[in-house]
Every structure is written in structure tokens, then in C-alpha cells.
Amino acid sequence: TLTLDDTSDTKTGKVTSSEPMSNYHEIHGVCMRGGTFVMNNGEISGNKGGVGFYSWTDGCTFIMNGGSITGNTAPQGAGVYVRMATFIMNGGSITGNTAIYDPDSPGGGNEGGGVFVTYEGHFIMNGGTISGNTARDGAGLYCEVKFTMNGGTITGNASTNRGGGVFVNGSGTFVMEDGTITGNKAAYGGGVFLSTTGSMTASGTPVVSDNKSNASGSDITNNVGTVGARITLGGELTDGANIGVSVYQSSSGVFNWIEPTLTSAVRFTTAEANTSYYADSSQYFFSDNPN
Numbered sequence: 046t047l048t049l050d051d052t053s054d055t056k057t058g059k060v061t062s063s064e065p066m067s068n069y070h071e072i073h074g075v076c077m078r079g080g081t082f083v084m085n086n087g088e089i090s091g092n093k094g095g096v097g098f099y100s101w102t103d104g105c106t107f108i109m110n111g112g113s114i115t116g117n118t119a120p121q122g123a124g125v126y127v128r129m130a131t132f133i134m135n136g137g138s139i140t141g142n143t144a145i146y147d148p149d150s151p152g153g154g155n156e157g158g159g160v161f162v163t164y165e166g167h168f169i170m171n172g173g174t175i176s177g178n179t180a181r182d183g184a185g186l187y188c189e190v191k192f193t194m195n196g197g198t199i200t201g202n203a204s205t206n207r208g209g210g211v212f213v214n215g216s217g218t219f220v221m222e223d224g225t226i227t228g229n230k231a232a233y234g235g236g237v238f239l240s241t242t243g244s245m246t247a248s249g250t251p252v253v254s255d256n257k258s259n260a261s262g263s264d265i266t267n268n269v270g271t272v273g274a275r276i277t278l279g280g281e282l283t284d285g286a287n288i289g290v291s292v293y294q295s296s297s298g299v300f301n302w303i304e305p306t307l308t309s310a311v312r313f314t315t316a317e318a319n320t321s322y323y324a325d326s327s328q329y330f331f332s333d334n335p336n
Contacts, residue, residue, distance in 0.1 A: 046080060046081040046082075046083060047080070047081070047082050047083070048082075048083040048084075048085065049082070049083070049084045049085065049086070049087045049089075049112065050085045050086050050087060051086040051087035051088070051112065058086060058087030058088065058112075059087060059088045059089075059090060060074055060075055060087075060088070060089045060090075060092075061074075061088075061089070061090050061091040061092060074089045074092040074098055074099070074114075074117060075089060075098045075099070075107075076098075076099045076100075077098075077099070077100045077105040077107065077130065078100075078105070079104055079105060080105065080106075081105075081106045081107075081108065082098075082105075082106070082107045082108070083108045083110065084107070084108070084109045084110065084111065084112050084137065085110045085111050085112065086110075086111045086112045086137075087112045088112055088113050088114075088115065089112075089113075089114045089115075089117070090113065090114070090115045090116045090117065091116045091117070092116075092117040092118070092119075093117075093118055098114065098124070098125045098126065098132075099122070099126045099128075100126070100127055100128050100129060100130030100132075100166070103129040103130075103165065104129075104130070105129065105130035105131070106130065106131050106132075106133070107125075107127075107130065107131075107132045107133070108133045108135065109132070109133065109134045109135060109136065109137050109173065110135045110136050110137065111136045111137045112137045112138075113137055113138045113139070113140060114137075114138070114139045114140075114142070115138070115139070115140045115141045115142065116141050116142065117142045117143075118142070118143045118144075118145055119144065119145065119154075120144060120145055120146070120147035120150035120153075120154020120155065120156070121144060121150060121151070121154050121156050121157050121161045121163075121187070122144070122156075122157040122160060122161025122187070123142035123143050123144050123145070123157070123158050123159070123178070123180075124139045124140075124142035124158065124159045124160060124178065125139060125159065125160045125161070125168075126157075126160075126161050126163075127160065127161065127162045127163070127166035127167070127168050128163050128164050128165070128166050129164060129165045129166060130165075130166055130167075131166075131167045131168075131169065132160075132162075132166075132167070132168045132169065133169045133171065134168070134169065134170045134171065134172065134173045134197065135171045135172050135173065136172045136173045137173045137174075138173060138174045138175070138176065139159045139160060139173070139174070139175045139176075139178070140159075140174065140175070140176045140177045140178065141176075141177045141178065142158050142159050142178045142179075143158055143178070143179050143180070144156055144157055144158040144161075144178075144179070144180035144181070144183075144184075146181075155180055155181035155182070156180055156181065156182050156183055156187045156212075157180060157182075157183045157186065157187030157212075158178030158179045158180035158183070158184045158185070158202065158204075159175045159176075159178035159184065159185045159186055159202065160175065160185070160186040160187065161183070161186075161187045162186070162187065162188045162189060162190050162191065162192055162217070163189045163190060164189075164190065165190060166189075166190050166191070167190065167191045167192075167193070168186065168188070168191070168192050168193070169193045169195070170192070170193070170194045170195065170196065170197045170199075170224065171195045171196045171197065172196045172197045173197045173198075174197060174198045174199075174200065175197070175198070175199045175200075175202065176198070176199070176200050176201040176202060177201050177202065178202045178203075179202070179203050179204070180204055180205075181204060181205050181206045182204055182206050182207045182208055182212045182214075182238075183204065183207070183208045183211065183212030183214075183238075184202035184203050184204040184208070184209050184210070184229070184231070185199045185202035185208075185209065185210045185211055185226075185229060186199065186210070186211045186212070187208070187211075187212045187214065188211065188212065188213050188214065188217040188218075188219060188243075189214050189215045189216075189217045190216075190217055190218075191217065191218050191219075191220070192211065192213070192217070192218070192219045192220070193220045193221075193222075194219070194220070194221045194222065194223070194224045194251075195222050195223050195224065196223050196224045197224050197225075198224065198225045198226075198227070199211065199224070199225070199226045199227075199229065200225070200226070200227050200228040200229060201228050201229065202229045202230075203229070203230050203231070204229075204230070204231035204232070205231070205232065206231065206232050206233065207231055207232065207233045207234050207238040207266075208231055208233075208234050208237060208238035209229035209230045209231035209234070209235045209236065209256060209257075209258075210226040210229035210235070210236045210237055210253075210256060211226065211236070211237045211238070212234070212237075212238045212240075213237070213238070213239045213240060213243035213244070213245065214240045214243060215240065215242060215243065216242055216243070217240075217243050217244075218243070218244050218245075218246070219237070219239075219243070219244070219245040219246070220245075220246045220279075221245065221246070221247050221248075221249075221251040221253075222247075222248050222249035222250075222251065223249050223250050223251060224251065224252070225252040225253075226251075226252070226253045226254075226256065226264075227252065227253070227254055227255045227256060228255060228256065229256045229257070230256065230257040230258065230259070231258060231259070232258065232259045233258060233266050234258065234265065234266030234291075235256030235257045235258040235264065236253045236254075236256035236264040236265055236289070237253060237264070237265040237266070238265075238266045239265070239266065239276070244275050244276075244277065245265070245275075245276045245277070246276075246277045246278075246279040247276065247277070247278055247279065247282070247286075247288060248278065248279040248280030248281065248282065249280065249282070249283055249286070250282070250283045250284070250285045250286050251282075251286055251287075251288055252285065252286065252287045252288070253265055253287070253288045253289060254287045254288070254289055256289075264288065264289030264290065264291070265288060265289060265290045265291065266291050276290065
């Protein structure tokens with residue numbers, strides 16, 4: 046176990062590098078190939094062209110209790126890149142990181158400004174803040190595997206394309222039981238964007254509201270394709286829950302409303318957990334507790 050603390054007035058507990066990146070696999074912050082890293086305070090910052098944190102080997106655990114991961118740049122997961130590992134965020138901040146375009150990176154990169162979760166990775170957010178990150182897709186967090194949100198705030202992130210707060214791609218799953226996603230912006234899905242095979246389960250007191258979209262889908266955009274992304278109400282929504290949902294269908298890369306009657310976002314509130322909003326709503330939303 047390696048622990049990063051910074052209790053000094055000068056805040057010297059910092060992991061940083063300004064060296065340029067020679068390829069997209071290069072790491073200039075913290076790289077784990079096993080064991081546990083505990084961050085209680087301090088800073089992982091200013092790693093230009095290399096992610097702040099990167100895991101590569103099965104069994105790694107990063108526990109963030111405080112401090113900040115900030116000002117890092119990389120094609121994917123500029124702040125945090127979780128692969129074959131578990132990242133537990135209890136506090137602190139992941140802020141001001143930038144995912145950049147790189148022709149040598151898969152798909153050109155520009156994904157996951159704050160966090161990128163891929164191959165057997167799991168990001169668990171119990172507290173803290175993910176804010177002020179930028180990317181083409183998934184400025185706050187880009188998920189291809191699993192993201193669990195039990196608390197904390199995702200706010201002020203900006204994507205030029207999809208998922209300002211969270212982008213769920215491929216077979217990724219997003220479980221939200223609490224926490225707030227607000228004040229993010231993107232062209233599509235200012236708060237959360239679900240791809241055609243992505244899924245989201247909501248219960249407890251989740252809040253996804255007051256996000257902005259340049260094109261459509263301010264809070265959650267549910268992109269329904271040949272398979273169809275689904276949002277599951279996994280349990281009772283308790284007092285204070287607030288989730289706005291829009292449904293779109295993509296055709297040749299263009300996002301359109303499924304039918305003209307869906308010109309306003311559907312909004313789940315505490316009293317409406319099991320309400321049918323329109324005739325074919327069962328295609329897109331379902332509850333495991335219909336009573």
C-alpha cells in the first residue's frame with residue numbers, strides 16, 4: 046500500500062510532470078500494476094500528455110479520500126484511467142482535466158476528460174466532486190464497464206459531442222443510487238448519454254437536472270438503436286429524487302426524436318416512479334417493482 050498525504054502549509058505532496066508524451070500509452074502521473082494506492086490529500090496534477098492515474102494489472106485498488114487530480118491531459122482518461130482495477134472515490138476532486146485528440150489513440154481519443162473506465166474496471170463514487178473537465182465524449186466520466194454512484198457531485202463538465210457529465214458506451218452499466226449530476230453541458234445528453242447498448246439503473250435519491258444541451262437531451266439522453274438502451278428503476282425513488290429523460294433514435298449518425306410527441310423531456314420524480322408516460326414507454330423504461 047502506498048499513501049499520498051499532504052498536511053503541510055506548502056502543499057508539497059504532489060505528483061507532476063511536464064514532459065511531453067511519446068505515445069498514448071505513456072503515463073506521467075501514477076501507474077499501478079498491483080497493490081493499493083490511498084490518496085488522503087495532496088495533488089496529482091500537470092501531467093501533460095499522460096494521465097494522472099493509470100491502472101494496468103488486475104487487482105489494483107485506488108482509494109481517494111481527499112486531495113485533487115487536476116490539470117492533466119491525455120487522449121483517454123486524462124485524470125483517471127481505470128482498467129482491470131477498482132477506483133473508490135470517497136472525497137476530494139477530479140477537476141480541470143482535458144481529453145485530447147490523438148490520431149494514434151483508439152478512435153482518436155478525446156474521451157473521458159475526468160475519468161475513463163474500461164476493460165474490467167469499476168469506478169465507485171461515494172463522495173467528492175468531478176468538475177470542470179473537458180472532452181469530445183464523456184467530459185466528466187466515460188464508462189465502458191461499470192460506474193456506481195452512491196454520492197458526490199458531477200458538475201460543470203463540458204463535452205463537444207455526447208455526455209457532458211457521464212457517457213455510457215458499449216455494454217457499460219451505470220448504477221445511480223444517490224448523488225447529483227448538474228450543470229454539465231454537451232451537444233447531446235448534457236447530464237448523461239446512454240449509447241444504444243448502455244444501461245442505467247436508478248434508485249434512492251438520484252438527481253440529474255439542470256444540465257444543458259446545445260442540440261437536444263439536457264439531462265439524460267437515451268439513445269435507442271437496434272438493441273435499445275434501457276433505464277431501470279431498480280427500487281423506490283425517495284424524497285428529493287429528480288431525473289429528466291429524453292429519448293432519441295440515431296440514423297446515419299443523426300439523432301432524431303422517435304416521434305413528434307416526445308418534444309419535451311420526460312421527468313421522473315418521487316411520485317412518478319411507476320408512471321407510464323406514453324403508449325410505447327415499455328420499450329425504453331421498465332421497473333423491477335411494478336407495484
